[in-house]
Amino acid sequence: MTNDSPEGEIRAPGSGSGGGGHAQRNRADDNVTILTSSMDYHRASRSRASSSGYDAAASLTSSMELSIQTRIFKIIVIGDSNVGKTCLTFRFTGGSFPDKTEATIGVDFREKAVEIEGETIKVQVWDTAGQERFRKSMVEHYYRNVHAVVFVYDVTKMDSFRNLQTWIEECNGHRVSKSVPRVLVGNKCDLVDQIQVPSNTALKFADSHNMLLFETSAKDPRESQNVDSIFMSLACRLKAQKSLLYRDVEREDGKVRLTQETETKSSCPC
Numbered sequence: 001m002t003n004d005s006p007e008g009e010i011r012a013p014g015s016g017s018g019g020g021g022h023a024q025r026n027r028a029d030d031n032v033t034i035l036t037s038s039m040d041y042h043r044a045s046r047s048r049a050s051s052s053g054y055d056a057a058a059s060l061t062s063s064m065e066l067s068i069q070t071r072i073f074k075i076i077v078i079g080d081s082n083v084g085k086t087c088l089t090f091r092f093t094g095g096s097f098p099d100k101t102e103a104t105i106g107v108d109f110r111e112k113a114v115e116i117e118g119e120t121i122k123v124q125v126w127d128t129a130g131q132e133r134f135r136k137s138m139v140e141h142y143y144r145n146v147h148a149v150v151f152v153y154d155v156t157k158m159d160s161f162r163n164l165q166t167w168i169e170e171c172n173g174h175r176v177s178k179s180v181p182r183v184l185v186g187n188k189c190d191l192v193d194q195i196q197v198p199s200n201t202a203l204k205f206a207d208s209h210n211m212l213l214f215e216t217s218a219k220d221p222r223e224s225q226n227v228d229s230i231f232m233s234l235a236c237r238l239k240a241q242k243s244l245l246y247r248d249v250e251r252e253d254g255k256v257r258l259t260q261e262t263e264t265k266s267s268c269p270c
């Protein structure tokens with residue numbers, strides 16, 4: 001089975017991890033909304049239900065329906081140790097740069113609920129260990145049913161860029177389908193005086209592997225929207241891909257014919 005099959009798609013088992021506060025909209029855009037966390041989303045829907053006078057049973061049913069309907073996209077973040085994988089995932093899911101990080105052991109999960117064209121989707125980010133000794137027993141789990149891959153290098157470390165080839169080979173070696181979207185991220189662009197990897201070299205590499213390139217900084221708060229774009233562009237692509245898969249299944253039942261126009265049209269703003 002390829003990793004991008006609809007069967008590989010995860011659905012939310014219920015409320016997610018952590019996160020306080022209210023369901024604040026971080027982007028004013030009508031089509032794409034980032035909710036602060038999955039927990040916030042469930043809280044917000046519950047408080048709406050009680051204020052409109054629903055009884056407990058109705059509220060439970062609606063929150064179960066919400067859980068059943070929420071799709072999860074699993075995105076893994078791969079690359080050398082110290083390139084900033086943890087900081088990038090932290091910036092996307094928590095909106096800040098961590099004061100202190102330690103080497104990731106195995107994997108850390110972070111999740112964020114986002115709304116794309118009216119559908120709430122959980123983006124589940126797998127922050128993987130860069131150090132061989134902390135990852136070897138976990139590698140199979142990283143790639144199982146993955147929906148998208150983010151390859152990260154450090155723009156101030158040429159070695160981390162050269163090693164990308166090895167990371168891509170590892171990914172291919174785990175039967176990740178060619179149709180699973182992949183992006184390339186050059187991190188630590190705030191260290192302008194120390195840059196070793198020229199943009200055009202990175203761009204050529206990205207093109208040759210059919211990937212989009214993002215050059216950014218997890219540290220610089222002015223870059224936070226750029227960091228969001230990495231994950232949101234993937235979520236938008238996945239949502240479009242998955243809708244097509246569903247339509248394809250329907251067509252096989254003889255109900256719907258998929259036209260060229262439907263295949264290429266997307267109102268996704270990313």
Ligand SMILES: Nc1nc2c(ncn2[C@@H]2O[C@H](COP(=O)(O)OP(=O)(O)OP(=O)(O)O)[C@@H](O)[C@H]2O)c(=O)[nH]1
Pocket residue numbers: 079080081082083084085086087088101102103104105128129130131187188189190191216217218219220
């Ligand atoms: N200047 C700068 N430093 C950064 C940036 N992102 C991460 N760092 C620093 O780089 C170091 C490593 O960051 P991590 O996010 O822990 O790196 P990692 O890739 O997750 O490392 P492993 O868990 O070992 O795989 C930390 O000291 C961070 O503070 C950035 O955008 N700019």
